[in-house]
Amino acid sequence: DERVRFIFKENGGLSTVRQRALDEASGDYICFIDADDYLTPKYVEKMLVKILADKSDICVCSTRFEDEKGSCISEWSKVFSCKDSKSPFIVTTEELSIIDNPKIGELHISDSWNKIYRTEFLINAKVKFCMPKGLNGSDLLFNKLLLVHKPKYSIIQDTCYVHVVYPKSAVHRKNKDLIHSFM
Numbered sequence: 001d002e003r004v005r006f007i008f009k010e011n012g013g014l015s016t017v018r019q020r021a022l023d024e025a026s027g028d029y030i031c032f033i034d035a036d037d038y039l040t041p042k043y044v045e046k047m048l049v050k051i052l053a054d055k056s057d058i059c060v061c062s063t064r065f066e067d068e069k070g071s072c073i074s075e076w077s078k079v080f081s082c083k084d085s086k087s088p089f090i091v092t093t094e095e096l097s098i099i100d101n102p103k104i105g106e107l108h109i110s111d112s113w114n115k116i117y118r119t120e121f122l123i124n125a126k127v128k129f130c131m132p133k134g135l136n137g138s139d140l141l142f143n144k145l146l147l148v149h150k151p152k153y154s155i156i157q158d159t160c161y162v163h164v165v166y167p168k169s170a171v172h173r174k175n176k177d178l179i180h181s182f183m
Contacts, residue, residue, distance in 0.1 A: 013133025018112065018142075022122060022129070031116040036164045043160040047116040050154045054088035057121040057151035060107055061160040063114045068166050077159075080114065082106055085155040091147055107153060109143035114161040125149040 009020055018032055029048065033039060043061070051059040065076035083106070095101055108114055127145040131138040 011133075013131070013135075013138075015129040015131040015138040016133070018138065019129040022119075025119050028119055029116050030119050030122070032112045033161075034113050034163070036166065037113060038162050038164070040158075040160045040162065042158075044116075046156055046158055046160055050156050051116055051118065054085075054154040055152070056088040056154040057118045058107075058146070059116045059154040059156065061114050061156045061158055063108070063111075063161045063163050064159045065163050065165055068164065073165060076165075080108060080163075081159070082108075082155045082157055084157045085153065088152045088154045090150050090152055096147060104147075106155060107143070109147070110137075110140045112139040112142065113163065121149075121151060122146075125151075 005024075007020060007024055009017070021032065022030065029051065031044070031047070047059045047061060050056075060082060062082045063077065063080035065073040065080065067073055089103070091101075091104060091107075095103060098104075125146060127142060127149070129138055129142050131141060
């Protein structure tokens with residue numbers, strides 16, 4: 001298929017891979033999929049229908065967490081479940097200052113893999129994936145910096161992304177050292 005391009009690069013960490021994908025993006029929308037995860041068959045269609053209908057910048061979907069055997073990790077899946085947004089919304093400066101704001105919590109800004117982004121918005125915002133290899137929080141930093149540019153968000157309740165958690169996944173690291181990552 002001529003629409004598919006393979007880009008090969010030396011492992012420089014998650015940030016460099018995501019940033020390279022963004023730099024090379026030529027479509028109107030972009031989504032990030034981790035290598036061990038998968039999408040439900042209608043992921044792109046459902047996300048695209050919502051982001052186009054709402055004329056939003058970012059669309060977020062519910063996520064199912066599975067172990068390596070395909071069993072649902074219900075407690076994590078519950079945390080990453082979303083409710084449909086009836087209309088697109090922007091997170092205000094005042095809302096940003098509220099600790100444990102449920103609106104921001106539902107955006108799951110700690111991750112980029114359960115979202116589809118409007119490429120032009122990302123390019124105009126000039127926000128980059130910039131965490132050095134070995135540090136955690138690349139997606140969190142990226143999505144927090146995007147909030148400053150007041151993206152219009154849409155949310156769909158459908159579980160479209162499946163995040164597979166292996167015993168040695170970064171999710172299980174006892175010391176993620178997020179504080180060090182942001183210093």
